[in-house]
Amino acid sequence: MRGDPVSRMEVRFRGALGRFALDVAFEVPARGITALFGPSGCGKTSVLRCVAGLQRLEGRFALDGDVWQDGRHFRPTHKRPIGYVFQEANLFPHLSVRANLLYGHRRTVGRGVPETIREADVVALLGIGHLLDRAPLNLSGGERQRVAVGRALLSQPRLLLMDEPLAALDRMSKDDILPYLERLHEVLSVPVLYVSHDIAEVERLADHLVLLRAGRVVANGPLAELQSDPSLPIARLPEAGVTLPAVVEGFEAAYGLTTLALDGGTLQVPGELGPPGSRRGIRIAASDVSLARRPPEGSTILNALPARILKAEPPDGVQMTAVVALGPAGTGARLLARVTRKSWDLLGLAPGEPVFAQIKGVALVQPGTGTDDPPD
Numbered sequence: 001m002r003g004d005p006v007s008r009m010e011v012r013f014r015g016a017l018g019r020f021a022l023d024v025a026f027e028v029p030a031r032g033i034t035a036l037f038g039p040s041g042c043g044k045t046s047v048l049r050c051v052a053g054l055q056r057l058e059g060r061f062a063l064d065g066d067v068w069q070d071g072r073h074f075r076p077t078h079k080r081p082i083g084y085v086f087q088e089a090n091l092f093p094h095l096s097v098r099a100n101l102l103y104g105h106r107r108t109v110g111r112g113v114p115e116t117i118r119e120a121d122v123v124a125l126l127g128i129g130h131l132l133d134r135a136p137l138n139l140s141g142g143e144r145q146r147v148a149v150g151r152a153l154l155s156q157p158r159l160l161l162m163d164e165p166l167a168a169l170d171r172m173s174k175d176d177i178l179p180y181l182e183r184l185h186e187v188l189s190v191p192v193l194y195v196s197h198d199i200a201e202v203e204r205l206a207d208h209l210v211l212l213r214a215g216r217v218v219a220n221g222p223l224a225e226l227q228s229d230p231s232l233p234i235a236r237l238p239e240a241g242v243t244l245p246a247v248v249e250g251f252e253a254a255y256g257l258t259t260l261a262l263d264g265g266t267l268q269v270p271g272e273l274g275p276p277g278s279r280r281g282i283r284i285a286a287s288d289v290s291l292a293r294r295p296p297e298g299s300t301i302l303n304a305l306p307a308r309i310l311k312a313e314p315p316d317g318v319q320m321t322a323v324v325a326l327g328p329a330g331t332g333a334r335l336l337a338r339v340t341r342k343s344w345d346l347l348g349l350a351p352g353e354p355v356f357a358q359i360k361g362v363a364l365v366q367p368g369t370g371t372d373d374p375p376d
């Protein structure tokens, strides 16, 4: 159900918002979730508002060749096929959940827009069937947001804009709603522009990432590619890491360990993670990876994989973030490793050198999100 792999979204806006200068130009796939990520005030919401036609700056926007704005044309907001989900759900308090859901539906399907997203599917996907007769006031924050997402989808959008949809929720409500968003992402073909400044959320949901800073694009690319670029600001975050696809190879019942195959090596991780052949997404934090010249002896670390150093930055810091590629030839998956410059110098490490990547911890993420195809 995913869109044509070559379809693109072209985004170009330039102009002043008060004293703030926005000057962005990027092209991203018109499928999956593209996260706009960057510090507060870098212009993420302004980009979404321009895409929605709520803010008019000079530029161009085209979705799959359909031009919504260029030098000559500007399609007004109400003629743009978008669903918009904000930080606050903004449901109509006097309407039931069902009536809220059907609000956008009536204005589009009722006026001849083909129905590609059906109420029953959205209700099932978002797990809101038991809430349909309730009033929004009697819902939890997470439930309200699920209804807001449902309402946006039932307006049959060709593009979903989500502006910090989880920011107003506490950690537990966030954890409750994330699996629903992950499922939506797997099942629906509507592309999403997703604004967030929470890297953990972005890593769980996004396929593609546009990094913004001070109104400009710093980088634009597939999530895994940008995560493993040590020159980008996300690699310097304390919580930096990479998400990778993995396939279950087997389970060692005596020790309760599952063997996972990655591109370029295998890992043993605690727990039974599914039958052989099943796909899992994993996340490896930079702070959980150290580098050694030789395979560790007399160590309790189970996972030490041959790899090659690709690069490390910043070369003059106390801590460096090195990117290594798994496999003796260094052609496999990329990991980040946090090392001090002192140990880097003591071990005589340098780009191109063979090393062993010692991995202390692996977290599981949903399969198929934030990852490319798993290794064969």
Ligand SMILES: Nc1ncnc2c1ncn2[C@@H]1O[C@H](COP(=O)(O)OP(=O)(O)OP(=O)(O)O)[C@@H](O)[C@H]1O
Binding pocket: 017, 018, 019, 020, 038, 039, 040, 041, 042, 043, 044, 045, 046, 047, 197
């Ligand atoms: N209409 C406007 N008039 C004047 N200034 C504006 C306008 N819209 C946005 N700005 C300014 O532009 C800058 C970028 O705002 P924007 O909301 O796009 O950032 P953001 O990255 O979404 O931030 P946050 O993560 O805090 O929501 C801010 O300094 C904001 O005050």
